[in-house]
Amino acid sequence: MIRIILTLLAWGLSFTADSAVIMQYHHVSSDTPAITSVSPKQFKAHMQYLAQEGFQVVPLSTIVESIRKGQDLPEKTVAITFDDGYQNIADNAHPILKEYGFPYTLFVATDPIEKNYSEMMSWETLLQLTQEGAELANHTLGHEHLLRRLEGEDKVNWLKRIESNVLETESLIAQKTGVSLKILAYPYGEYNSDIQNLLKQHGYAAVGQQSGAAGPYSDLTAIPRFPVAGPYAKLQSLKVKLHSLNMPVLSISPAEPELGASQWRPTLTVTLDMTDIAQQQVMCFIQGQGAKQPTWINKNQFSIQADTDLSAGRSRYNCTSPSRATGNYYWFSQPWFRPLDNGEWPAE
Structure with missing residues (x-):
């Protein structure tokens, strides 16, 4: 019996070492839509829990490279990501992340930045954040629904448009930061196999908005993340997700x-x-x-x-x-x- 228990523990530790949890935030504010927001107080509680429980917070790019190379990750590995690039991340989330020394990933749609939308961070702000723990990654030009074709657009031209969109966004981010991570966050979490194959051809990884832990059984163009906002922002339920494991899906x-x-x-x-x-x-x-x-x-x-x-x-x-x-x-x-x-x- 003892041998069986020890064997199970060894298996469990092996699977745990291969798992990472990716948290997905949008707004950190008390004044934005609740369905995509956590309050600064909630966010502070989340980060405090990660610190107190000894989670290893790493850049998302570290997790992607570990999966790509088949390398084990430290136990309790977590990445913190933000979609869209809202100014409230710089105002409310960044000081807390800086306090705890946690790196994080910002997925930015570049058109709103180029057009100086007031609710979005500027390039100047984004570049400052990259010097203080952030990395920037691709969220397309204008946060488009990638599955939707334009009127009269056939499959070939639709896919060419998606390809141009992703590559142009990546080029602009690389031009501004000097870094190209080649990690895409699908707007609205929407994708299909044609888009996945396109990304694979160009050497990209991609994250969605479907829940689950990431690891060696994850498709690199459909990496799961746990959305953290609204009803999913409660710390008690988040604790279970933070300890979750990569389901061994063959x-x-x-x-x-x-x-x-x-x-x-x-x-x-x-x-x-x-x-x-x-x-x-x-x-x-x-x-x-x-x-x-x-x-x-x-x-x-x-x-x-x-x-x-x-x-x-x-x-x-x-x-x-x-x-x-x-x-x-x-x-x-x-x-x-x-x-x-x-x-x-x-x-x-």
Whole structure:
């Protein structure tokens, strides 16, 4: 029995060392939309918890390179990211991050900066932050919905436009900072396999907005992050996520997150490495529909399907399971992007 326990602990520590949690923030302010905001007080509490619990806060680029090279990360590795480049990050978040000595990543859409939008940081401010712990990365030119084609635009020209957008943004960031990380944050978390393949051709990594821990089982062009805002900003629930593990997903089918016509209840088949996972403890959740027991196909493969049509727009299937060794939760999320019945995308 002791040998079994020690073996499980060794497995658990191995998986833990391969996991990293990426936090995604937008606003740090009490005066911005709650759904994308945390208050400065909440943010301070989050950072204080990371410091007190001994989390290893590293730049996102460190995690990406570790995954790319198959290198282990320190236990309790975390990256802090911000999307869009709002001025309140410089005003409210940066002083707290500087106090704790935490590096962080800013994903910036460059058009609003070039146009001097009042709510966005200027290049001068951004460059100052890069000298004090920040790194800048790509969030496209104008925070476009990448899946949406222009009127009359065919697939070839749509993909050329996306390619030009990403490369132009990266070029401008490199011109301003002297650094090109080649890490894209998908605006709205939206992407498909065509965009992923395009990014791979150019040597990019990319992060989404689907939840879960990152690690060796992550697709480098679909790295998960935990959104931290609104109802997801509560420290008690955030603690569970900060200790989460990279779900050992060997394969998924379909891997395409963009749903085609009438595929509104996709069946997702997942194959796992079950070394540290018990079948009966795997539980899934359909966004907007609640908990869903997986259907096991064999000892390490299951499927899940929504009971009713997914809503138009963005949805997710989440699956979790406690580690047999540590009790921390493996966490995996598959995003889905569904147009309206007429093929158009919902207005936002």
